Amino acid sequence: MANTKRNIRKIGIYPKVKFNLKLKMITLISLLLVGICITFALFLHHFLSKTIEDQMGKRALSVAQSIANIPEIKNAFSLEDPSLVIQDIVTPIQEEVGAEFIVVGNRNGTRYSHPDANKIGKKMVGGDNDRALLHGQSYISKKEGSLGLSIRGKAPIYANQEIIGVVSVGFLNDSIQDIITNQSKSIWYTLGIIVLIGIIGAIIISYHIKKLLYNMEPEEISHLYLQNEAILQSTHEGIIAIDHNGFITTINSAAMQILQCKQDYDYKKTSIEQILPAITDSRGEIFHDREMVLGDQVVLVNQTPVYSENVITGAVITFRKKSELQKITEELSRIKQYANAQRAQTHEHSNKLHIILGLLLNNKIKEAIHFIKKENNLQSERLKFLTENVTDPLIHALLLGKSNQALELGVTLSINPYSQLTYKLSEAQQDAILTSLGNIIENAFEAVKNNMEKERKVSIFFTDIGKEVVFEIEDSGAGVEQKDIPHLFEQGFSTKPGVHHGTGLALSKQAVYAVGGEIILEEAELGGAYFIISIPKELGG
Incomplete structure (x- = not known):
């Protein structure tokens, strides 16, 4: 098969092949894998970013609510200089939870605590305290503060059922992005390994498929199919191919004409017994020019079994009218x-x-x-x-x-x-x-x-x-x-x-x-x- 194909290529019967099938399959499968992995990685990155930001926001809110309920914080508001007490309370908490800042302010937004002691007594930055101070809500916000863009948890401080201040716990956006980046690296490494394995698999698959196709290119297979179909339909001999179960897989127009079959009926998957009953008991046999009576005419029948790895997988039957040689x-x-x-x-x-x-x-x-x-x-x-x-x-x-x-x-x-x-x-x-x-x-x-x-x-x-x-x-x-x-x-x-x-x-x-x-x-x-x-x-x- 391979030698014949090489000889045919030499005389230029097969169409010119622009791209090798193996290279084409490797390239297309690799591009598909890379595309899927990139899309999946971007989705995971987006999902991971949202999840981490949400978790950090909830964490900040939980810490803010806890601090707002500390009695010492509430009592400190009645002192002449609340910052002396409040700063000492929140500083160890900030270090413990890993927050970038914990700021406690009064109803006017004046700071009583801040990581930078120089900013205590100054106005809080961000303009996002109104929901806590005016409406008593606890919430998460993302605003630009004195330390930069941060995700904040806000909680009001109550005393005698009145709002006396606000707690703001924040994590800087840059720190959160660093966490997201570190988490994303493992995803990219994993997907990179998957892509590499996929490319190796594409190479193996392409070589296997090419071997199954007798190293022929798609253009050559298409040309050969059209050529064989033309030969099949132009020959005057009836040709029928059957599978190992005796069902018709191919039948040409000459066979349908000789057997007086309906031209508009699809005989594929029809049992050969319905058309050539005499073949039933000799399906695996090789014979030439055996005379058989079909209907009102005599035909000369030839049969050749089809083998695949020494196993009969079907047969090709050819026949012609005896009257032509009568x-x-x-x-x-x-x-x-x-x-x-x-x-x-x-x-x-x-x-x-x-x-x-x-x-x-x-x-x-x-x-x-x-x-x-x-x-x-x-x-x-x-x-x-x-x-x-x-x-x-x-x-x-x-x-x-x-x-x-x-x-x-x-x-x-x-x-x-x-x-x-x-x-x-x-x-x-x-x-x-x-x-x-x-x-x-x-x-x-x-x-x-x-x-x-x-x-x-x-x-x-x-x-x-x-x-x-x-x-x-x-x-x-x-x-x-x-x-x-x-x-x-x-x-x-x-x-x-x-x-x-x-x-x-x-x-x-x-x-x-x-x-x-x-x-x-x-x-x-x-x-x-x-x-x-x-x-x-x-x-x-």
Whole structure:
């Protein structure tokens, strides 16, 4: 496959490939992974920022509410200089909770505590105390203060159910961002490792897929598919591909036409048994030009199993109409019949010459002359009878050849003296009679060959009196069992042992039915089979 592909590339049949599939897959998968990871990282960063800010805000608010409820803080507001007490109380708390500042102010916003002692006694900065001082609310705010942008927790200070001040606990935004950055680093490192693993996986996957595709590029596969589809649909042979379960996966238009299938019906996933029943028992077999009867026509079928890792995964079946080769096949069949007849005649003639030679060597001249006259009269009478009663030269030759073959086989072949065939047959009628008559006589010889010599009898009668041309062939063989009669003309059915039988009668029936005739089986007076071939005259000519 690889060598063929390289050779095809050399002559430029495949389209030009712009980007290698492996590189394309690695790049696209990597970009997808990077894009997903970046998007996910940004989302996590945003979510983490919001979460940390929310947590720091809640923490600041909780500390502010706790400080606002300290009795010493409330009592200090009644002193002349509250900052002396309050500053000492909140400083250790600030260090303990890690806040950037804890500011306590009165209702006017004057500071009583601050990390920078120089700012005690000055106004609080930010302008976000009104909700606490005027409405008594505890809340979280984000404002720019004297130390910078910070997240603050605000809580009012009550004394005797009156608001006397406010507590502001804050964490600087820069410090919070440092925490967020430190937390985000682990996320970025993790996603970086995931991207690296993803890229390695993309490389492995791309090599694996390329191997499954026999190292072909998508453009080459597409071109090959279109090329194969064109070949499949343009060929005159019917082609059907099936899977290991016997279901159709591919069928071309020629196959649908030969099988007379509906062109608008999708036969994919249809069982092959519905179209080619004879394939059922030989699905894994390799065969060539096997004759099968499909409907009213004969086809030549080829089958090749499809293997994957030494396991049968399906089969490809090809077939064509036998009628396309019918004339050539019939001509060859006739030549074979003529050859057999000539061989039998030569053999018989040689035997008679030896008899004559033996008589002459023993000086029995009178007996030799008598034998010669007897044989000459016998041959003359047989030839005269066929010449006078059979005007068709091919059927005449067939009967003469079968007579000589019968002599060679030791079979008594008798032709009814009242037989006649003077009607001018059409070419189709002639072909039908030659095919059916030749096969049935051959089967008759086969049926009687194991009998005792005196019991090897085959009788033929034919006539064209009336509206039909009729041939009757009976033998003294064992006959046909009752259970076999319904299957006698089926393709592949045979009472003979061995393989490659069961074609002759199927072909005979097909040939006779093609010209409007029929073949009937009855019980013979001789004890064996009795076949009647009838072909209407009016359909000929």
